[in-house]
Amino acid sequence: MKKKLNYVFMMFIFVFFLTEKSSLYGQNETAISPPNRTAKMAYQLAFKAYKKNLYFTSASYMKLFLMQDGEVSVGAAKLLDAILVNTNIFPFLDIPFSVLAGVNYSKNISFVIAKKYFFKRDYPNAIVYLRKIGPRSKYFLSAQHHLAGLYQMIGEKEQSDHFISECLKHASKRRKTKQDIIEEKAEYIFDSCQSMRARHWYKFGSNDNAEAAFKKVPLNSYVFPQTLFESSWSYYLKNDFQRAIGKNITFQSPILEDYFIPESELVKTLSYLELCLYEDAIGVMRFFDKETKSKVNDFMKEFNLRSGADYPFAKLFTDKSQRLKLGDNFFNRQLNVIWTRPGFQTIKYYLQRINNEKELIARVGTPYDRKAFALAYRDFLEFFNDFVKIKFVKMAKSIIKINNIFSEIELDVYSSIKYQLYDEKAKVQKKVDEPEKFYVKNIKRDTRQYYWNFHGEFWADELGSYIPYLDSRCSDKNIYMRAIKNFEK
Amino acid sequence: MMKFVTFIFLFSMLNIFIFKNISIAKDTEKTTDSKNESEIGKPSDNSTDPTVLGEEKVIYEYKKEDYFDFDALSVKGELLTPGDLTTKATKRVKFNPKKYVRKDFDEYIEDDLMEIY
Numbered sequence: 001m002k003k004k005l006n007y008v009f010m011m012f013i014f015v016f017f018l019t020e021k022s023s024l025y026g027q028n029e030t031a032i033s034p035p036n037r038t039a040k041m042a043y044q045l046a047f048k049a050y051k052k053n054l055y056f057t058s059a060s061y062m063k064l065f066l067m068q069d070g071e072v073s074v075g076a077a078k079l080l081d082a083i084l085v086n087t088n089i090f091p092f093l094d095i096p097f098s099v100l101a102g103v104n105y106s107k108n109i110s111f112v113i114a115k116k117y118f119f120k121r122d123y124p125n126a127i128v129y130l131r132k133i134g135p136r137s138k139y140f141l142s143a144q145h146h147l148a149g150l151y152q153m154i155g156e157k158e159q160s161d162h163f164i165s166e167c168l169k170h171a172s173k174r175r176k177t178k179q180d181i182i183e184e185k186a187e188y189i190f191d192s193c194q195s196m197r198a199r200h201w202y203k204f205g206s207n208d209n210a211e212a213a214f215k216k217v218p219l220n221s222y223v224f225p226q227t228l229f230e231s232s233w234s235y236y237l238k239n240d241f242q243r244a245i246g247k248n249i250t251f252q253s254p255i256l257e258d259y260f261i262p263e264s265e266l267v268k269t270l271s272y273l274e275l276c277l278y279e280d281a282i283g284v285m286r287f288f289d290k291e292t293k294s295k296v297n298d299f300m301k302e303f304n305l306r307s308g309a310d311y312p313f314a315k316l317f318t319d320k321s322q323r324l325k326l327g328d329n330f331f332n333r334q335l336n337v338i339w340t341r342p343g344f345q346t347i348k349y350y351l352q353r354i355n356n357e358k359e360l361i362a363r364v365g366t367p368y369d370r371k372a373f374a375l376a377y378r379d380f381l382e383f384f385n386d387f388v389k390i391k392f393v394k395m396a397k398s399i400i401k402i403n404n405i406f407s408e409i410e411l412d413v414y415s416s417i418k419y420q421l422y423d424e425k426a427k428v429q430k431k432v433d434e435p436e437k438f439y440v441k442n443i444k445r446d447t448r449q450y451y452w453n454f455h456g457e458f459w460a461d462e463l464g465s466y467i468p469y470l471d472s473r474c475s476d477k478n479i480y481m482r483a484i485k486n487f488e489k
Numbered sequence: 490m491m492k493f494v495t496f497i498f499l500f501s502m503l504n505i506f507i508f509k510n511i512s513i514a515k516d517t518e519k520t521t522d523s524k525n526e527s528e529i530g531k532p533s534d535n536s537t538d539p540t541v542l543g544e545e546k547v548i549y550e551y552k553k554e555d556y557f558d559f560d561a562l563s564v565k566g567e568l569l570t571p572g573d574l575t576t577k578a579t580k581r582v583k584f585n586p587k588k589y590v591r592k593d594f595d596e597y598i599e600d601d602l603m604e605i606y
Contacts, residue, residue, distance in 0.1 A: 089605060118602060142606070149598040185606045192601055203593035226597065233591050263591070270586045343604025390603065405589055412585075 039068035043076055045368065050083060052364050056354050056380070059083050059091035060372035066099050077105035084108045085138055088350055089115060090383050091376055111139035114146065123150050141170050145189045148196055157204050164200060167193035188342040191221040198227070202234060210234045219464070222340050225251070225259040228464050232267045241271035246466040258337050260330040262292070262395070262402040269409060276474040278413055285406040293403050295329045296396050311381050313388035331392065338391050347384050354380055 046061035062083055066072065072080070080103065084092070089112045092100070097116065103109045114129035127150050133143040148163035171193060175186035198213035214231035217224055232247035248264040250256060265288050272281035315322045316335055326332040338344050354377060361373050 115605070146602055149602050152593075153595045153598055188606060196598065196601075199594040199598065203595075230594055230597070237590070266589065270589060273586060341604060342606040346604070346606040387604075394600065409589070 039065050042068060043079075045372075046083070047079060049365075049369060049372070050079060052360075054357055054361055054365060054369060054373065055083055055086035056091060056357050056376035057361060057365065057369050057373040059087050060376045063091065063095060066095060066103070072103045072105065074105045077103060077109075080106050081108050084112075086353075087376075088346065090350065090380055093119075093383070094379065107134065107137040108139055111137070111143060114143070118146070118150070123154050126150060127154075141167070141174060141186060141189055144170055145193060145196075148193060152196065152200055152203060157200075160200055164193055164197050168197070185342060185346075188222065191217065191223045192342075194221075195223045195227050195230070198234075199230065202230070207234055207237050211238070222342065224464075225256055225337075226261070228256075229261045229264045229267070231464075232264070236267055236271060236274075239274070241274045242467050242470050244268075244271045245470065246468055247464060249466055249468065250464055258333040260334065260337075260395075262288075262398045266402055266405060269406065273409070273413065275470055275472045277470065281413065282410065285410055288406060289403060292330070292399055295331065296399050298329075299326075299331050299392070299396060311385040313392065314381055314385040316388060331395075334392070334395060338388060341391075343387060347387060350380070351384065 042061050042065035046058045046065060049055075049058035049061055058079075062076075062080055065076065066080075084106075085108075089108075092109075092112045093116060095112075097113065100109055100113045100116070110129045110132040114126045114133075117123075117126035117129065127147065130143045130147050130150070133139055137143070144163055144167040148160060148167045151160035151163055168190060171186045171190035175190055194213070194217050198210050198217070201207070201210035201213055211231065211234050214227055214234060217227040221227075228247050228250055232244040235241075235244040235247065245268055248268045251259055251261070251264060265284055269281045269284045272278070272284065312322070316326070317323075317339075323332065323335065326335075357373065358377070361369055365373065
């Protein structure tokens, strides 16, 4: 009798998985069978799947359990935590807030809720849940990292400073244990908090501290290229325009060739303008317009962003022919940059795990398990696709924004030159011997050699140290005439 | 007696003078009227007059010089136009790069936190 009853409940669950995902997790859905019984069965199946090492399948059953049952027992919360350790939070991001908030005994569920609030840009609520995460949670370090960033974003200086220190302290301890780097993430988080310290000083007005903090980021860190660019703003504010340009010129080196930060072109342009090097500034803007903006248009056409193709962005990493379609441009190279991101490394790690589970489920799983796994697999691929898509869309938006700013600047430059041409104030014409523009200071050189001449060489250990020798032409009257001639070309 | 004789003499002389003037004035009036009568209805001796010949050519002549007394036209009073509001554009709008300078890196922090690891 009991076996028959079990069979009936299994049938109920099978019917559930045949339905669409949206209706399955919709907030207003009512259970097909009496809620408690379905929930109980879902919990049992989740437990069984977990025992068979089918973690993503177990996560699907657990979602069904959470949607059905208002109260989550201590045992269920422990199972949920165990599943979260093995699948990360990906499978649980589409559960409604009200359901997740009802889970009281879980150590890790607060991180899921906080992350959902973060995606909604509701930072105060995200902070509330992040602060609930204790040191015994798997997400404690991530929580410190998030708190440091969120407090900075909402402008709370003291709290931001406090949590950056906490983040660095805990990350430093954990990375010494040399545990699984992808699971523990301590190395990534340490570097990220280091750069967050610099951002903190920059935002709250201490540029010297910001500069010192930027210098602390090691050359081999994954955040180094981004830090290189951000530090250029710091030098710009200190009126060290040569160094600001030098920092961004470093992106031309072969080792950083893949990195394309549109805003880096803006820093270069503004620095050239401050030095009255109008030709160089216009040159940067025109190159950007010609080479970059057109590629964005091509990209948008290629990936008709509104089309409902199957995971086109995720396929860029899994299907070589898709990547070849992009052609040789910065979008293609951006894939290499995304590859180095810790977020992508985590996805890659769990993609491997879910593929392993796919093989395992073919051997040991029941038909219900396979259906449950298929839903989990679909959710994961959707997240993967969205991750890459968001990166590309943000880049495209940034390019368009910078292009618009360049249009404004170009007009400003023309009017500025026009007025200065007719300026009645006599300016003393400064006769300047044209030096080679890009010879570099503060670089190791021979004792007999005063300047180190730059002919396009970049050395890995000197990255970020280049300073082009550029004299300000602001007192040179002929600069305007030269600029006008060049514009006319 | 002598006084009476001189009075009569002077009175007669005065009468003679007055009547003589009146007759001269009458003569002058007669001559002007007769001249006007001769000009009306009779062609003048000038045979090249275009109006007379029926041609349409009309020649107008203007004064070569004229004189205007502007001082006479000037009006004394207080100027009430809002002259204080008008300014001369001596200062141009300069290029201001400050509006493009980044104030914080919140955008990039959000990018970092968007990832799950």
